Amino acid sequence: MTGARYRCGDERRAAALAASGPSDVSGIDYVEVHRGPTVADPTRIDVVLVKPLPLPEAALGGDQFSLTGGVRFPAPRVDPAVTVAPGGGEVSRYTVTVPGGQPTDFSTYQLAIVAGPGADGPPAFIDARLSAVDFSFAVDCAGDGDCSTGGADLPEDVPPEPRFDYRTRDWEGFRRLMLDRMSVLVPGFREDDPVDLTTTIVEALAYRADQQSYTLDWVGTEAFLDTARTRASVTRHARLLDYAPGEGASARTFISVSFTPDSPAGEGYRLRAGSPVLPRAQALVAAVAAADYPGLLAASPVVFETLSDLRLWGWRDHIALHTWGDECCVLPAGSTAVTLEDGSGGAGPLVPGDLLLLAETVAPDTGRAEDADPGRRHVVRLTRVTPVTDVLQPATAFLDVAWDTADALPFDLVVSARLTEPAGPVRSLVCAEARGNVVLAEHGATLPPAGYLGLPPSAAAALVPRLFPPAPPPGVVWRPQVTGGTGPLARTAPHRPDDPGPPSAAALTTVDPARCLPQITLHDPFTNWTVRRDLLASGRFARDFVVETGSDGSPVLRFGDGTYALAPAPGDAFGVSGRFGTGPTGNLGADALGHLVLPDGEARVGISSVTNPLPAVGGAAPEDDATVRVAAPQAFRRQERAVTAADYAAAARQFPGVADAVAVPRWTGAWQTVLVHVVRRGGEGVDDAFRAGLLDHLESFRLAGFDVAVRAAGTVPLDIGLSVCAAPDELRSEVGRRVRAVLSPAGSGGAKGFFHPDRFAFGTPLYLSALLAAVMAVPGVASVTPQVFQRFGRPAHGELDRGVIRAAAAEVLELRDDPSFPERGRLRITTGGGR
Template identity: 40%
Template sequence: MNAYVCCDEKRRAAVAASTLNGIDYLEVLDADAPTPADRQRILRVHFLKPAPPGLTPANVIITGGDRITGVSADDVSYGADAVVVHLNAYGDFSTYRLQFVAASGSAFNPASLDPQLSFVDFSFKAACSTEFDPARRFAASAPPPRLAPNIDYLAKDYNSFRQLMLDRLSTVAPRWTERNPADLGVALVELFAHVGDLLSYRQDAVATEAYLGTARRRVSVRRHARLVDYFLHEGVNARAFLHFEVDSDVVLKQGAQAYTAMPGQAARLAPGSDALARVPAMGPETFETMEDATLFAAHNRLSFHTFGDGRCRLPAGATSATLKGSLDKLKVGDVLIFQEALNPRTGHSGDADPARRWAVRLTKVTLDQDPIGGSFLTPPIAGATPITRIEWSRDDATPFAFPFSASLTSNGVAKQLDDVTVAFGNIVLADHGASFIDQTLGEVPAPKLFRPPSGADPCTPGEPTPIPARYRPRLRGSPLVHAAPYDPLLPPPSAAATLRTKPEEATPPVALTELRAGQQPAAWKVRRDLLASEAEAADFVVETESDGSTYLRFGDDVHGQRPPQGATFEARYRVGEATRGNVAADAISHVVSADPAIRSVRNPLPAQGGVAPESMEHARRAAPIAFRVQRRAVTAEDYETLAETHPEVLRAAAAFRWTGSWSTVFVTVERRGGAAIDADFANRVRVFLEPYRLAGHDLQVNGPKYVALEIEMRVIAKPDHFRSDIEQALMAVFSSGLTPDGGRGVFSPDKFVFGQAVYLSPLYAVAQAVDGVAAAQVTKFQRRGRPDARALVTGKLDMARLEIARLDNDPDFPERGVFRAIVEGGK
């Protein structure tokens, strides 16, 4: 008999439709037996048709068994739907067979049963559990293992694979000795050797790219570094302030392109013109505006108002000025660029210092009038003249002095020179990179490979699982620009902050649109990674290799959505090499616009901020220790360390206090340059620390407690020096401002920090270094308004934990510290 196991039982259906009968299935009564003694001794045999008559125990033959044999029927009866066979004993765990045969004295005709359905295999222990593995019983009868061929598994290249196969063929087919390259067998051997060489290379590449220290592809290094929370940055493009001159008011939209100088080209290039079509062949650097702007003819060139005084200048560190005229269209947030237009010594524009230029973002604009300003006009008129007062943040404080006017003497004649320094409006922020539209990403392919159905039951295999085809399109344009985020509606508070960018925060400006027939276009969002993307999120990642080639990686329906089959994509992005955008001042001189009112464009200041992509070697060194960076604040020292990473904070001190309901951490900060800790700055520091704050702690930011000093010094001047000169020099040195030689005073704001004591010995050293001082003695050394001689005796004035010594020596603010010098001797 055949021991087949078939899923489609077609013979059963054929027997049911014929005149023959057959066994359908068999039941072994175990727990449902009438009595415990009958357990596993009663069999119920079901037929496809009504049971054949005349069955007796002699017609029942039971074979099989390993430990228990000789099982036979001692009674046969007919039930409602089955033949009940009672046995003399039950069997063991092996397989038994029940078969109906002919017997003397029986009316049963075996020919009425189909030969294939006249028997059935069964087990007495189907309902019994066992801890033994039934497959072990067949281990003894398993064939001996085949001996593996002697193969050199160190073969890894084409020549070794070819020789390995030829040697093996010499063993299994010794009569085949053909070695002609044209022979079919040799050709097949070489073909397989080639395939093996490719697979071996892929295996080696996988092993190489599996580790940060050996990976050769930039994408592999980027992914390894991301696992330890380190982002391999791709650089950031440069930014520049563009100044536009217009004949009338013009609205300039975001994305307007400007180019570096191209000989023979007009300043304004009309869209669609032949001149614009020749631009790519000339290879200029491209910049695009980052905000919508309205350009005003009145803001082309602005003059400073000096209230009639001559030889005026805007000092270093200034944060305010006054402009001529009523500039009612000038508003807070606008950027102005101060530029030396004439050389104050020669009066020629060609001699102007190109380094004396500075950008400021206005924080306050006030329209006002000069009541006698008309008397300073040429010719003079009676009455007031309109003026505009402007202010900017301390971050944009002028780094050097700007002369407004000068006096020149030519041939013995003095001449007043005005507008030495002017201000330029119509300043628009732009960054480096040219927009590019890529419609060649291709269609998402259909799956070509399928996983076979899996399941324990071979008769219900299920459907094969398709393996999604890999869709990793490559962008045609390169290198891809990465830009720092910028919101035109919420610009940075200063012009300096606008030009400061961090490559770690830069992202690729790629706009991806999904196009499918019969559906609306759908936008996909670029992400730094897909770890936080939901399964249905339309996110993608941009990955760049070392050669500049750029690929798009999509999700897998677990982290990010997989692109649907048949969809196509259109990509809009920008290209440009990051460091090439750091062009010099006045390098940009062309703009693309259809408005003829635009006269010219230039960048008064150099473009800056362009940073090249981070090298893989740097990432290999930095990534393994990136996770050691503290990114939470638990202790007071944590808050101090994190606060000092703020660019405007010099020192910080923190302390926990119980405020009645919860703990509050008070962070006391010292601002760089000694600036005041106003509400706006405190809020910025609080926002900066908020991501690191421990849950359950309140956070407050305040300023330090400044301690005004009172110092009196008795100085003996040398005979050949004037007492007034020495006193003036001492007053400048013992202050918080700048000394005549450009240095900083002893009590400059950044020289003293929290709790730092003030010692007498450095004060003596500074006084002795002043030219003309023969001797010096400090006669008073104390806190202002608190007479105490102890510090003078010990030579040290102590400060509390949150106190900072202060001595501005400003006659208008004596409460900020006073220094007195009593100079004797000299002249």
């Protein structure tokens, strides 16, 4: 089938084709599977058409029926002979025979009518949408039903403990000490005479001693990580321990713009990168003139700016989702493709790399737009755009679009529904649409503002950040502060709009504070100076500098010394430009932004609305000093070499995706080899790509003369049989379904199942008491009796009596509960009682 796979409550494609489609085009209405008594007997598949087709044009052979699918066993071959059920020179049914001796499993297979051997599309007389059908050879086998979803309570934040520092030495203490001493050394000395020269000298000495005491305390305090009080000292100590503290990050979000094509700008208006977006205010229109920006900037606590150019097209404001004539359709969670109506007419078509917003526009249960759930919004980045046609609507262009699995739809999106009014007929609703005028934006306001905004020189000069104090004479260390900004310096990760990666919208809004740098640039009469994380790799002529945090929290610049980076010459004049705005204040909710700042001459380009359909995420505060004091020594103590087998296992656990690892040394006759057995998260297999990545990771830990090999964990499949008694008022089949949902690896309600692979590491035993407790916690279970409790395919060795199944040090217990692979763990549940 072409296009998106919908889950629809009322599928009308076949009815529409039968009623109004071309007379010489038909499709598959349904199939009937007639299995033989045994696997050795042939299986007959009756393919029923939507409407009869004339013979002999519609006669088909076995090579025109493609059978695909299968998990444990490949798809069986089809007999070349195909029987037709004619009626008056027409065919309404094909009978396809699958010869015996070809086993099948419990997975879903697909039968498709193709034009010929090796072809992907159907013949001209078969509708492309109805040319294939999914079915199962085990449709008559028992199932447990659907799983339900549920939520989980979030942990409450615990406020940090207050910090107190009672150490102090001040001027008053030194003055009192010296006056008391003078009273002993000078008979008749009067300390209460304020004009006495001795008292004046004592007070001056106390002042100087207070300064010296503070200096000594400061030096002694800042010399150690545990006692340092200034942010710069804490950061430097942490960097000496090879730990980079997080200094905060700016939030990111997506901006959706509604554009009217009949505006003076016309179609394809270019919204420039760096365009400011302001929080929503009732007194402002969607497009704000740049002349008003300075005043709004002073009053607005948060400003976002777009990160790339965006061409605006009117047809992208509302893009319909095509359901191929079906109604009551839902785009299910996990979808990575959908079919759209293409209204571009060749102007501004969707291309890979474009951002697309999928949103609920009308509440399915009320039919009102104001009741639409704002949580039913999702932004994806297109990876594939394919034009398609619909034989029932030949005059309309459609697009099959797809996106990366990282952007998979996280919820069920109702596309169309029916609403029963209290009085009147049933009303059909279109509940969702797509929008294409979407661009990525980041927290922070660029100062001075971009030149294309055309601000007057006087207004622009007031928004220019500066360095204070100016460059000092020779021999004086210069640590200037940045003044004139509208907040803290924005800290962002590099973003290249023309970069084809990352492949997903989720990656665009994932902010890693460890990769974020301050957004500031210095300009001297020759060239620009670049901000760096440190100056260790900067040459003596490199115009690099570092941003540190001053005692008052303001950004302080540190330059090189002539060996590591260039030192500014006395009297150098620097221009400053940067972005200001970072931290959790940028984590705004959905629809919090609503105004776009444009040049004065472009304020009437036809922008009717601006919003952020999703909350801004990623804004982070600087890592507090207490956390740095704990984390930095731990990072320094991290061993980055492997000597013993336990070291190799610990190094393997650091690799992303490894749940557990065990290393075993072996002598191979020429050198020592360390076999590293790993368990991947989620029970995934150890494929070649993963093995190569892990070996590359272990290479930096490996000792010379040692070889490393990666092996998958040895799994022990389990055979579990339970007899469950349902409560008297419960439906026994529903109770059995709940028990299987709780025990199966997939789990229920978003929670991992009892036998999820991540619950079992190397050597982890399975206790019968824990299993029974999990079953008894299922609502509706009155009692449970274990019938089978042992390893699969092996005789029982008293595991049921002992109440535990133990695994060896290099073994992992496994129960996948997949009827196609019983040798990977089998779970049998017998339910009684109830009703």
